[in-house]
Structures are given as structure tokens and as C-alpha cells.
Amino acid sequence: MELTALANGAEQVDSAIVLINGGQVKIVPDSSTMKFSVFVPPTPGYIPRNDPNRQILTISVVRTDGTPIPKRDVALALVAAENTAGHLHSGNPPKPAGFLNGAATAQVNTGPTGIIHTVTFEAPEPSGPVTINGTSTGATPGSATVNVGLFTLSPYGPGAGYTLIGGDTHGGKHPGNHYATASHISALQRLAGSYNVRFHSGLQYNDASLQFGGLFDYAWETTPWNLPHAGHREGMHRDLRIYADTVNHLPGLSGAQLRHMKKYWKDALGGTIHLETDHWHLVHP
């Protein structure tokens, strides 16, 4: 015998005695970690890139015994944790948190089975924890946190033949700016070693990636959560100062020095180089 009842404001269909004492929203991501998304618009000077990263969330409202309650409306919203993953700036505007079914929030219904696996979470461009909050009338709210980032990058510390710069600029809001892949770091070390032996001076390496990669909005004061660092997200991009540093009275590099670096980086190491206004942008996986 099938009964129909109203439980917590929602029509409940059950097959036995209806025993609904509130409920709890359950949000279960397919994975608790995921890589960030990358979007680079077709801006002059950059190669456009549209590389979303998505996963599916399982949504339900469950009774105290854990069984799902059918046909419950659930409101979902996202919050990104500020001051995480290398971004020490917050609130101008809030850190992007990604999308739920293509929007900032989502309204879903748990349907006849009481459990759905149809909500898509699209990771934001910056790394860091993102919490997915769910509410349903009469039920205890629930949440789940997904750590967004690339968790394979290594810090590139001080060493012979180079100086790491850039972490103290722009208010020092991205102090951990020298994370990269092991292969990239090895290539940088070889370049610096070759250059140092030949020219008896060091290179100045600027921004690579943040600790867990993702969008690196070094110019956060003017373009928060946006370019111009289109690359610098996966530990494979690095800036190299080539012009004079008038503040620290350091000379620019000579033609022979530039040619050496170009040849070594591209021919010997297989990397690529682009010009970015006042510096070289080194790319190596």
C-alpha cells in the first residue's frame, strides 16, 4: 500500500509508514580534489585557451537513518576560501568559486529516488578550497569541500647562478611565486648553471606559479582574479628579467648573453620563449 504525506514541506511518497524527522542535506563530490579551470580570452599577445575542469556532485536529503528523501528541493551555493593557495589578498572582489551547472548557484530537486547525480561543479581558475553549501527547507544544511589545485608542484629555492625575485612586489600578496614542476626546475637550474659558468653572473628569475598553481593574478590591485599572467598556472612558465633593473642598479643583458640563453633554453632544453613587454617568458614542461 502506498501512502502520500507532507514531510518538511515537501510531498513525500513512501511505500510504508512515513517516518520523516527533518533530514540532512548531503553533498558528495566525485573527488575531493580537482584541477582548476583555465580560460584565456583571445587577447593580443596570448594564445586563447578554454579548458574547464568539471566533476559531478551527488545531492540528496537523507533521513536520520541515512535513507534519501524523494522530491526535496535543495539550494546550492559556492564559497571559495580567501587567503589560501598563495593568494594573500581578499575581498576585492571575493575569490572566484567556480560554477554549479554553469551558474554561481543552483536549485535542484532530489527527484523520485531522493538522490541525484546530475549537478556539475566547474572548478574556478584560482586554486584553493571551495565549499559547496546546500540547504533544504526543514533539513539540516550540508556542505562539502573540494580542494582545487595542482598538487605536484615543488618550490624552487635559492641557489647558485640565479636570484629569485618578484615575491615582494605588489604588496607581497603572492609571496610563494616560485613553484614549478620538477622538470621545469631542472631546466632552470641547467640554464642558470650554463649561464653562470660562461658569464660569471646570475640570472633573475621572476614569477613561476603559486604553490598549487592556478590563476596567478599578480596585479591583484588593478585586475583581481584576472590576467595578465595568462600562463604561470601549471608550473611550466617562468619570467626572466632581461632589461636593466634601475632600482637595484643591475645592468640589462647583452646580445651575446641573450643569445646564449635563447639557444640553450630552446635548442638544448627544448623550451620556448616569448617576449612580454620587458621580460622573457620561459616555457618548459
Place this chain on the structure above:
Amino acid sequence: MRRLCLTLLIAVSTTAMAQAPGTQLTVDVTIKSLVLRGDTVGITYTVFNRATSRDSLFDFTVDAPAGVKIISQPLPDTSYMVLDSYHGRPVADWGFLNLLIPSATSIPLYFESVGLPGIVTEWVGGDVPIVEESADTLPDDRLAVNSVQGKTVGVNPWPVDRTSKALIARLRSLTQTSCASPLTWITSATLCTKLIGYLDQAESNRAAGKRTQAKAAMNNYITSLSGKTAGTFASGVTNPGYWLLKPNADIINGIL
């Protein structure tokens, strides 16, 4: 140990007036010497950037299918850079960090590999500026895009079959290639006929067990390539033609 040294007289020309950056140059590649030492070949080149070139020369690259055993670093090292591979491909590569301007000749450039003198690809290229990233950027392959390609004498790996029969057959093929277009490293058709004839004599005598006659035929082959005075080549023999064929003939003579 055999040692072969001669001054160059004739150069190999690599010409291009294409539009790709770094290719507006005409460079003469010359073999200054080729030395056989055991199973190893050492070659010294010079390159001359012709006055008609628009680009200064930045890179000179010689394919090294046998791998590079030694490549000498010219001094000062702030002006020259050498590499023994390009994107993982074995090459002998010299970078002129201060560029080789039109009308200038390089200092001697030396490398050695285990193998035999052979025909290999060489590339010359100018200095290509670093540009901004863009969606239509060409593949970052200097040799394919920003260089002028030619042929020169380099080092090929030893063949599996190192018998005199196999090496004579190999030299016959090299001689025919040198006599034909597009190389034309031997410019005299009459001389080409003579050279092939000497090799055929050497092989038939070798096959008949007539070692002395076979060596005599090889000596005639060598003599036909050489000029009357030391450091000169016979008429119709170019610099790469001499340095390709003469050392290979010497190697055969050494094992007959």
C-alpha cells in the same frame, strides 16, 4: 693511426634568400681537415658568411647520426656556444653569440664521432628575435623554420658489415652520389668514370684474392682525387668531394 690534413680550396655553398627570419644568408661551409683516428673521425670546418648575406650567422649545425664524441668549445666561451644535440637529436652545433657578420669567416670548428666520413645535412641560420606569444606562432623548430639546409661531409655510423667488400660497395655509392646532381662534388664526368672504374677493379681483384692489385687500384683512386702538390685537389674535385671520398678510400686500403 692515419692522419689526413689538407688545406681547403673549394667550399660548399648553402644559399637561400627565403623570407623566413634567419634565412637571408649565404654561407660557404669548408672542411679544413678530416682526421681518422682508429674508429673515430674528427672534422674541422670553417664557415664563411658571404658579403651578399642580409643576416649575420648565429647557428651552424651539422647532423651527427653517429652521435658526438667530442665537440671543442671555441674560446672565448662568451662568444661561442656548442651543443651536441638539438631537441634530443645528435648534432654538432656551434652558436656564434656575437654573430658572424657578412664577409666574415669563422674560426675552426671541430668535432669528432665514431664512424665513417659520410654525407650529412647541415643547417645555417641567423639570429631570430624573440617575439610575443600568438596563436599563429610557427612551431618552435629553428632547424625546420629558421635555417637554410644543405649537405656537407660529416660522420655516419659504422655499418654492421665492415668487410672490405661492403666498404668498397659503400664508397662506390658515395662516389656516384658525389658525381651526380644535386651534390656534384666531383664536377668532372671523366674523372667520375675513372673513379668508378678503379673501385670496380679493386673489388674484382679483392674477390679474386689479388690483394696487391686491389690495393693498387685503391691507390689509383686516391691519386686521382689528389692534386700535384700537398694541400691541393685534382681538377674537378671539390673540397667536400675530396674529404668524403679520400678518407673512405684510405680506410679500405687499410683493411685490404
